[in-house]
Amino acid sequence: MKDVFDKLGESILSTVKEAAEQTQKSVDQAVYRTGLMNKKNELKDLYQQLGMVKYQNYAEGAEDPEHKRLYAKIDSLKKEIDEIEKQVDDLIKCQKDSFDTYKREVKTTWNDNMAQEVRPERGPDGVEIMKICNHCNTGNHVEASYCINCGNKF
Numbered sequence: 001m002k003d004v005f006d007k008l009g010e011s012i013l014s015t016v017k018e019a020a021e022q023t024q025k026s027v028d029q030a031v032y033r034t035g036l037m038n039k040k041n042e043l044k045d046l047y048q049q050l051g052m053v054k055y056q057n058y059a060e061g062a063e064d065p066e067h068k069r070l071y072a073k074i075d076s077l078k079k080e081i082d083e084i085e086k087q088v089d090d091l092i093k094c095q096k097d098s099f100d101t102y103k104r105e106v107k108t109t110w111n112d113n114m115a116q117e118v119r120p121e122r123g124p125d126g127v128e129i130m131k132i133c134n135h136c137n138t139g140n141h142v143e144a145s146y147c148i149n150c151g152n153k154f
């Protein structure tokens with residue numbers, strides 16, 4: 001019995017660790033998205049400048065090398081945007097993977113406990129007392145800190 005709760009404690013510890021990592025990843029994602037937005041705005045500005053330069057060339061009947069400089073800048077900016085978008089995709093995929101792993105681990109712990117018939121404690125009247133998760137209605141051990149089904153913190 002004690003052993004099972006030690007195991008449960010371990011899984012809660014790793015859940016907390018996981019949550020901290022998730023937070024870090026969410027921050028990373030926000031940073032990427034802000035960077036992406038800035039680059040896209042920069043690209044919009046370049047397109048606008050290009051249009052203006054093209055018009056000036058037309059109006060003055062002159063060939064200005066300025067537009068070639070803008071072409072090069074746009075090319076490299078588009079590459080940067082592609083790269084950031086790829087990194088955001090990887091990050092999202094990685095977050096999804098680690099959440100799936102976390103769910104699998106919680107389920108496995110729950111099944112282990114069921115297999116060992118860990119029952120909630122009995123109150124003085126002999127009735128089993130449980131904490132009912134207000135998130136998913138699963139009955140949990142009275143001392144549980146997290147819902148064994150959905151991970152909700154009590």
Ligand SMILES: [Zn+2]
Binds near residue numbers: 147148149151
């Ligand atoms: Zn729950």
